[in-house]
Amino acid sequence: LIDRMQGFGATIFGEMSALAARTGAINLGQGFPDTDGPTQVLEAARRAIADGRNQYPPARGIPELRAAIAAHQRRFYDLSIDADTQVLVTVGATEAIASAVLALCEPGDEVVTFEPYYDSYAATIALAGAVRRTSPLRFPDFAIDEESLRAAFSDKTRLVLLNTPHNPTGKVFTRAELELIAGLAREHDAIVVTDEVYEHLVFDGGQHVPMATLPGTFDRTITISSGGKTFAATGWKVGWLSGPAELVTACATVKQFLTYVGSGPFQPAIATGLGLPDEVFTSLAHTLQDGRDILTRGLREAGLAVSEPQATYFAIADVSSVGATDALEFCWQLPELVGVVGVPVSVFCDDPELGRTLVRFAFCKRPEVLTEAATRLARLA
Ligand code: PMP
Ligand code: GLN
Numbered sequence: 001l002i003d004r005m006q007g008f009g010a011t012i013f014g015e016m017s018a019l020a021a022r023t024g025a026i027n028l029g030q031g032f033p034d035t036d037g038p039t040q041v042l043e044a045a046r047r048a049i050a051d052g053r054n055q056y057p058p059a060r061g062i063p064e065l066r067a068a069i070a071a072h073q074r075r076f077y078d079l080s081i082d083a084d085t086q087v088l089v090t091v092g093a094t095e096a097i098a099s100a101v102l103a104l105c106e107p108g109d110e111v112v113t114f115e116p117y118y119d120s121y122a123a124t125i126a127l128a129g130a131v132r133r134t135s136p137l138r139f140p141d142f143a144i145d146e147e148s149l150r151a152a153f154s155d156k157t158r159l160v161l162l163n164t165p166h167n168p169t170g171k172v173f174t175r176a177e178l179e180l181i182a183g184l185a186r187e188h189d190a191i192v193v194t195d196e197v198y199e200h201l202v203f204d205g206g207q208h209v210p211m212a213t214l215p216g217t218f219d220r221t222i223t224i225s226s227g228g229k230t231f232a233a234t235g236w237k238v239g240w241l242s243g244p245a246e247l248v249t250a251c252a253t254v255k256q257f258l259t260y261v262g263s264g265p266f267q268p269a270i271a272t273g274l275g276l277p278d279e280v281f282t283s284l285a286h287t288l289q290d291g292r293d294i295l296t297r298g299l300r301e302a303g304l305a306v307s308e309p310q311a312t313y314f315a316i317a318d319v320s321s322v323g324a325t326d327a328l329e330f331c332w333q334l335p336e337l338v339g340v341v342g343v344p345v346s347v348f349c350d351d352p353e354l355g356r357t358l359v360r361f362a363f364c365k366r367p368e369v370l371t372e373a374a375t376r377l378a379r380l381a
Pocket of ligand 2: 011013029030031167
């Protein structure tokens, strides 16, 4: 294995799902729903297979999905994008992230991101030979530390890799925070790659603001999303990116040699999903919000300090109050202690102090599963 990939090992999601399978513990580690999404979307996939849409789709994605992505951006955000030149369908958001970073970073370029960060960011930046510069989001409110963010930028900054709503914190970046980031990107002539896969999973009537809607930012912004989260179909791996034609073409150039194309029959199914009425999108968020409430209440009753996620699949608890001093070690013991699996936030951090006693729990599960998990976690108290 090449030097720059040393230390990445197996992903924490795979390790923790294997631990859950091995021990029979409730898996609140890896973020995937235990209920299927809208029946219309599932039906559309079955139909696509039956209709023989099983060969290579076009390199940039099937036209009806690209049109549906453009229509979605217009409908929800009043953004105009051209389906032919400004959209690229990818194999999940993961490939969109990899294509963008590999297409846009020279070795030695710097990428600014927040920590904790989604695990593929660090690995992809390393693959590109680029350098990660991070700024912390601190438990429990995860506000931007402006001074450290400014310090993370330099004359070598090439990209900002943003994630809003944010995994693992459940934070939704405010318009003011996005303006600060956009201003710094402009000042340093950096491109913003913004991962918005949780765009529809926002709670309490909160508002997701896409970076590309801020005045003057579209021309330097690649926006990424995925059907996996919006339609509770994480195994389908239909993702996409959009932005100015020149940047999208750069990403497409790399993408064609990563997978060429993917997810054939799932592309028309996600196109169907993107065209469903607003109620479908909001009802998914409401169901998740109920799950959040069950889990966070349970964690608090177990005596843990818990953040209040505004979005996503995830809540973070501080396990120091039950005597834990190392989240990774604690997560390995948790199945034996109480029969639950979580993910240590420390593995998403460069600063060893930042996530030292923080554990992420997924609440994208059925209410009875979350209630049982909460009962088990209460035994920690
Ligand atoms: N970005 C974030 C922040 C995520 O949480 C995930 C997945 N869980 C991804 C990207 C990857 O999305 P996909 O499964 O569509 O590749
Ligand atoms: N994004 C999911 C999570 O954060 C997992 C994705 C994966 O397993 N790579 O849990």
